[in-house]
Amino acid sequence: MEHELIPSGEQPNDLAKLASEFLAMHDIEVARREGRDIDVITARMFASLLQPSPDSALARFANTGEGTNASLRAEYLPIYHQPGAPEEVTEAIDWLGAHLVTADNARPTPVKRPPGSPKLRNILWQTDITVDEALLSVSVRADTPVEAVETLGERLGPLMTQDPVPWRLFLALPDVDAASDHLVEAFEASYRGAFESEKQLLDAFTDAPQIRDVLDGLRDRFVGGYWVEFDEAGLLEELREHKDVIFHEGRFHVFDQ
Numbered sequence: 001m002e003h004e005l006i007p008s009g010e011q012p013n014d015l016a017k018l019a020s021e022f023l024a025m026h027d028i029e030v031a032r033r034e035g036r037d038i039d040v041i042t043a044r045m046f047a048s049l050l051q052p053s054p055d056s057a058l059a060r061f062a063n064t065g066e067g068t069n070a071s072l073r074a075e076y077l078p079i080y081h082q083p084g085a086p087e088e089v090t091e092a093i094d095w096l097g098a099h100l101v102t103a104d105n106a107r108p109t110p111v112k113r114p115p116g117s118p119k120l121r122n123i124l125w126q127t128d129i130t131v132d133e134a135l136l137s138v139s140v141r142a143d144t145p146v147e148a149v150e151t152l153g154e155r156l157g158p159l160m161t162q163d164p165v166p167w168r169l170f171l172a173l174p175d176v177d178a179a180s181d182h183l184v185e186a187f188e189a190s191y192r193g194a195f196e197s198e199k200q201l202l203d204a205f206t207d208a209p210q211i212r213d214v215l216d217g218l219r220d221r222f223v224g225g226y227w228v229e230f231d232e233a234g235l236l237e238e239l240r241e242h243k244d245v246i247f248h249e250g251r252f253h254v255f256d257q
Helices: 013-023 026-034 040-050 057-064 069-081 087-104 146-150 152-162 164-171 183-190 198-205 208-221 232-240
Strands: 124-131 134-141 191-195 243-248 251-256
Touching: 013 040, 013 087, 040 057, 040 069, 040 087, 057 069, 069 087, 069 146, 087 124, 124 152, 134 152, 134 164, 146 152, 152 164, 152 183, 164 183, 164 191, 164 243, 164 251, 183 191, 183 251, 191 198, 198 208, 198 232, 198 251, 232 243
Parallel strands: none
Antiparallel strands: 124 134, 191 251, 243 251
16 A cells, blocks of 8 residues: 655545554554553554555565664654644554664663553654764654754764763763753753762762761771771762763763763
């Protein structure tokens, strides 16, 4: 079945009806209830519904299961973003895109969402872009237009030139949307600096100096006080539960979570 890009101002009742029938399937109901992705068979069915032509990437995925989100989003996102697209069609794309993003991501994590249908804008897709002739791994919201991703390197280039290491580490964090309109503000609010040693790190963000003072007092006042030890490694692990601490090229870079 072939489908043209949905014309503005028209309602493609046949496509919406088929999408509605697909969305009523048992697997979709279970996925909604359990907050999980659909399986590849259901994803291929949605691709067959949305394919713009028999030789398209969506058609190939529907027929063979071959294809990645990087190759397929150029065909499904124009339909998704078109004004007037029926809700049933956009929901079908939400399910298809969520499945493809999970399969595509280099750092896959178990999918567990609140019950209901996924939304591409709430999912981050991991991809590689080129910044100043070098590859950079970033994440963007799954509904980010193809053109915005293609030009992202040009936008990030000046930022990477100013402070390359902190920016590269920040953009690699799993919850950072590299295409956000508020990226600079997010970086400035998150980055807490670089530290040369674990002691500097603990002194900056914990009560380590006060703990050392208390222990010094115990050692001076009590027999056996010198056997009391300060578990700095444990305190560092506790700090990592509250902040992103990245050791890179001999320094600890810290970001607020």
